[in-house]
Amino acid sequence: MPSPEQWTRPEPGAGPAATAAEPTPEQVIAGLRATTEGGAELTQLLTPEGERIPSAMFDPYVTDVDAEALRGLYRDMVLVRRADREANAMQRQGQLGIWVPLLGQEAAQVGSGRALQARDMAFPSYREHGVAYTRGVDFRELLGIFRCTDHGGWDFQRHGFHPYTIVIGNQVLNAAGYAMGQKFEGKVGDDDNAEATICYFGDGATSQGDVHEGFVWAAVYDAPLVFFCQNNQWAISEPTERQSRLPLYQRARGYGFPGLRVDGNDVLGCLAVTRWALDECRRGNGPVLIEAFTYRMDAHTTTDDPSRYRLSDELEVWKHKDPIERVRVHLARSGGADQTFFDDVDAEADRFAAELRDFCFNMPDPPPERLFENVYSEPSPVLDAQREEYLSYLAGFGAGEH
Structure with a gap:
């Protein structure tokens, strides 16, 4: 009979997870969430209180992140959130057909997006507005998709950012094929021209067959592919514990490649872990699964009402782990930024939102x-x-x- 510990937190190298016995609901929930902080295996470099935590494994990947660079990450997140909130409001006003909010997931997207190099390729689902921003895609191009005037007009080769994918999990197969092509063309190794691919999907997509097929193909061919799962705790209206007996990052063990969990609300942690994973892929060591443990603070889309399936208490807990606020606190306490900087970023975000609103309200129909x-x-x-x-x-x- 397997012990409860095997269900709640099976250690790497301790043998296969228990499969013969039925765990209790309490064991399942404990294993998936462990604590609201993501469990003992959570990688975190910046706490919700803005405290910097050293990491022997991942600190070498953020040695270039000084106060100026951290201010840049803070600015990225503020602008992305402001644009997201403006688009959400415009949908409510009938200017967009639908909108997919990213509120609460700014750190996961900005941190991982800034980890990419120009020659890398990203495959998004439909919520990766922050990644698109870091890849230089004009945010106005995103509005056209949700206003139903186009399907995404950016040059995906130039930006290294593939068009949005609406079919759940399908982008994982596309990314696996692209990464296999990188391997076949000899674009992996120790030279400076090595490439990698990253693919974004949510916790709900891990229940789709396409995702598992992508895992198999990437593993068999040692494809340079980072699987980046944004576990925001809710696949539309179903919690993660209804979809898996084990934490999602541990699924990688079954396919023979590394899996790790990072605090998805920690932009510094997401940046470091993704840089490490991309380096592993570029060197030819095969794929990596990252589970960014975060939380969707808004509805799944603007057609969804999250109050029907989750408690407001849960939302209040996660508000204290806000990805932007922890960077703000750290910068203020460390002397990395003053109030003038924060005010300037807020003003820039308001101008950015106004420009998007003006563009959306006057967007011409395409010929x-x-x-x-x-x-x-x-x-x-x-x-x-x-x-x-x-x-x-x-x-x-x-x-x-x-």
Whole structure:
């Protein structure tokens, strides 16, 4: 009979997790959440109180993060949150068809996004607005998706950021294939031109077959792929403990590659852990699974009402772990920033939101020929003929009738 300890926190190297006996609900919940801080295996460099915690393993990956760099990460998170809140408000006003909030997940996205190098590729789901921002994608391009005027018009090769994927988990297969291509083309190794791929998905996606197939293919081919799971505790209306008996990061052991859990509200920790994982991949050591233990502070989308399935007490607990506030406190206490800096960032965020609002309210409808742009990398006679036929068809209507 397996012991409760095997369910609550099986240690790496202690043998396989128990499978023969049914755990109690209490054991399942204890194993998945352990504590509201993420359990004993949680990697954390910056506490909710703004205290810096040393880490022999991960400190070498953030030696370049001085006060100036930390101010930059703080600014990133503030701007991303302000843009997210503005987009959420615009959806409520009928300017966007839907919006997918990222409130509470700014550190996971900004930290991991800033860990990427220019030659790396990121595959998002539909909530990675913060990652898009760090990859240089114009936030206005994101608004077009949710206003239903386009499917994402940025150059994904130039930005190293693939288009959004709505089908749950499908991006994991796409990322696995791309990373396998990097391996086949010899783009891994110890040289400075090595590449890696990162793929983002939520805790709910781990219940999809596509994710597990991606794990298998990446493991078998030692693909340079970081699986970045943002465990925000809720897959729409289902908590994590309804989907897995073990903490999600431990699933990597079954596929033969490393898995680790980081405080997803700690931007410094996310930056360090992701840099380490990307380096592992670039050197040819195969894939890595990162579980960023965070919390979705808002609805799954603007069509969701989270008050129907979770308690307000839970939300209040996580407010004390706010990813932005802990950086603010650390900077203030360490003398890394003064009130003028914080006020300037807030003012910049307000200007950023105003620009987005003005753009969204005055966003022109795209011309019909845009439907045929960027379909293929080279000219296609068949596509050209379809475009001409469609435009000719539209021209047969009077102005404003189509």
